[in-house]
Amino acid sequence: MRYILAIDQGTTSTRAILFDASMTPVQIAQREFTQHYPQAGWVEHDPEEIWTTTVEVCRAALAKAGVEADQVAGIGITNQRETTVIWDRDSGTPIHNAIVWQDRRTAPICTALREAGHGEMVHARTGLLLDPYFSGTKVKWLLDTVPGARARADRGELLFGTIDSFLIWRLTGGRIHATDATNAARTLMYDIHRGAWDDEICGLLGVPMAMLPEVRDSAADFGATELDILGAKLPILGVAGDQQAATIGQACFSPGMMKSTYGTGCFALLNTGATPVASTHRMLTTIAYQLEGKPTYALEGSIFIAGAAVQWLRDGLGIIETAAQSGELAAQADPGQSVTLVPAFTGLGAPYWAPECRGAVFGLTRNSGPAEFAKAALDSVAFQTRDLWEAMRADWEDGAQVVLRVDGGMSASDRTMQGLADLLGAPVDRPVMQETTALGAAWLAGMRAGLYPGMQAFAANWALDRRFEPVMAPTDREAAYTRWRRAVRAAMAF
Numbered sequence: 001m002r003y004i005l006a007i008d009q010g011t012t013s014t015r016a017i018l019f020d021a022s023m024t025p026v027q028i029a030q031r032e033f034t035q036h037y038p039q040a041g042w043v044e045h046d047p048e049e050i051w052t053t054t055v056e057v058c059r060a061a062l063a064k065a066g067v068e069a070d071q072v073a074g075i076g077i078t079n080q081r082e083t084t085v086i087w088d089r090d091s092g093t094p095i096h097n098a099i100v101w102q103d104r105r106t107a108p109i110c111t112a113l114r115e116a117g118h119g120e121m122v123h124a125r126t127g128l129l130l131d132p133y134f135s136g137t138k139v140k141w142l143l144d145t146v147p148g149a150r151a152r153a154d155r156g157e158l159l160f161g162t163i164d165s166f167l168i169w170r171l172t173g174g175r176i177h178a179t180d181a182t183n184a185a186r187t188l189m190y191d192i193h194r195g196a197w198d199d200e201i202c203g204l205l206g207v208p209m210a211m212l213p214e215v216r217d218s219a220a221d222f223g224a225t226e227l228d229i230l231g232a233k234l235p236i237l238g239v240a241g242d243q244q245a246a247t248i249g250q251a252c253f254s255p256g257m258m259k260s261t262y263g264t265g266c267f268a269l270l271n272t273g274a275t276p277v278a279s280t281h282r283m284l285t286t287i288a289y290q291l292e293g294k295p296t297y298a299l300e301g302s303i304f305i306a307g308a309a310v311q312w313l314r315d316g317l318g319i320i321e322t323a324a325q326s327g328e329l330a331a332q333a334d335p336g337q338s339v340t341l342v343p344a345f346t347g348l349g350a351p352y353w354a355p356e357c358r359g360a361v362f363g364l365t366r367n368s369g370p371a372e373f374a375k376a377a378l379d380s381v382a383f384q385t386r387d388l389w390e391a392m393r394a395d396w397e398d399g400a401q402v403v404l405r406v407d408g409g410m411s412a413s414d415r416t417m418q419g420l421a422d423l424l425g426a427p428v429d430r431p432v433m434q435e436t437t438a439l440g441a442a443w444l445a446g447m448r449a450g451l452y453p454g455m456q457a458f459a460a461n462w463a464l465d466r467r468f469e470p471v472m473a474p475t476d477r478e479a480a481y482t483r484w485r486r487a488v489r490a491a492m493a494f
């Protein structure tokens with residue numbers, strides 16, 4: 001029997017999932033790691049902890065499955081995107097903690113670039129907006145702030161990478177400095193049309209191009225692991241950012257297919273085919289995957305708070321003990337109240353891009369209590385998705401035909417998924433296979449290894465668990481959505 005090992009290095013935990021030759025997950029190991037919040041709005045990870053948890057989970061998944069490393073045909077890596085690491089080329093030692101995608105410290109750099117009139121050029125080339133979310137301004141901050149960093153970077157001593165690159169560098173014993181096109185597309189330094197790093201943007205950010213990894217296809221040869229790490233030299237054959245890997249795992253291979261993943265945040269990607277679509281509604285243009293040198297593009301809407309609103313009910317307000325209780329509590333809400341939560345705890349992402357905005361609750365009465373807060377939190381996820389849905393369908397000519405597939409921890413909530421279908425006025429499909437992100441990475445590697453089938457056979461494997469059909473009256477739907485839009489405007493004005 002031969003296997004594929006998928007590494008899923010996420011924002012809060014590192015996981016390894018072992019898939020067998022029929023693409024079935026047979027074993028999983030997971031480790032949470034420390035979140036560092038040095039100041040309000042700052043989020044860091046220790047790259048050494050990311051590395052040690054990665055090695056631990058790989059070893060643990062193999063050991064629990066009783067599988068020897070030499071039975072593994074290849075490794076696929078998928079990762080939290082945008083999170084930025086800079087390390088020393090010789091020692092492999094990071095010069096600072098990783099700056100996480102959620103970190104807002106570079107908002108002033110973004111404002112300065114925008115005020116200097118660079119926004120349109122950056123958007124046209126990278127498909128992204130000048131927001132602290134993306135890696136480029138994080139690299140600039142590190143080079144400007146860590147003593148001696150810029151001089152070392154200029155001398156060619158330092159390397160930049162997103163988490164995939166850092167893991168590839170470590171796994172291959174410092175031999176390969178590479179990334180894939182989906183991760184490169186999140187850095188703010190990569191021209192998604194030319195498929196090349198952009199020297200003008202790198203110049204604006206003061207990033208020497210020698211620091212940047214080589215960009216490869218998502219299914220490609222990324223070198224082999226050092227023998228002593230897992231007990232065999234295993235080829236790394238697939239790499240993709242986690243939201244792109246989920247798009248692949250959901251088999252959204254045709255234009256018009258959209259996936260939305262509900263974890264801490266929510267990330268929706270709409271496959272738009274071989275031609276990039278420039279958004280006029282503040283969506284991002286990104287690369288869904290790149291195979292045999294050909295990029296397939298997507299429109300993306302990124303929302304920072306989805307399941308995190310449920311965590312807030314649990315940890316902040318203490319009104320539920322488990323995430324799953326949120327649905328039961330919300331079901332008890334008074335239908336006569338319209339309590340609306342704008343969960344802008346870390347600013348608002350797409351389509352508002354308002355890093356300074358903060359959360360707000362509207363429509364409270366003397367009778368508003370835990371049930372109304374729970375309902376408002378779950379509804380906020382559907383409202384935010386509706387914002388993306390409207391923007392993407394307006395951006396894309398065949399918008400009326402979009403098919404939506406959902407996944408992520410919060411898609412387990414039937415109430416939230418029904419609310420979503422109601423608010424979109426469109427069906428929502430939830431697959432049987434919930435490990436879509438790991439599956440996407442595994443498929444890239446397994447296909448490259450010759451163990452897994454090609455795209456069409458893989459797509460035929462996708463199986464529906466449940467379709468949620470809209471049942472809400474259209475007038476109620478539009479009234480609710482209008483209330484949400486008003487609430488967002490008010491929160492932003494505050």
Ligand SMILES: Nc1ncnc2c1ncn2[C@@H]1O[C@H](COP(=O)(O)OP(=O)(O)O)[C@@H](O)[C@H]1O
Nearest residue numbers: 263264307308310311323324408409410412413
């Ligand atoms: N049954 C549920 N109802 C509502 N929210 C849920 C439910 N189960 C999980 N969640 C939420 O989903 C999130 C976890 O999803 P996951 O995909 O593991 O996230 P991530 O990969 O971002 O850590 C948590 O924020 C949690 O609050």
Ligand SMILES: O=P(O)(O)OC[C@H](O)CO
Nearest residue numbers: 010011080081101242263
């Ligand atoms: O690690 P996740 O699942 O929260 O995903 C993070 C995204 O890739 C950020 O863009």
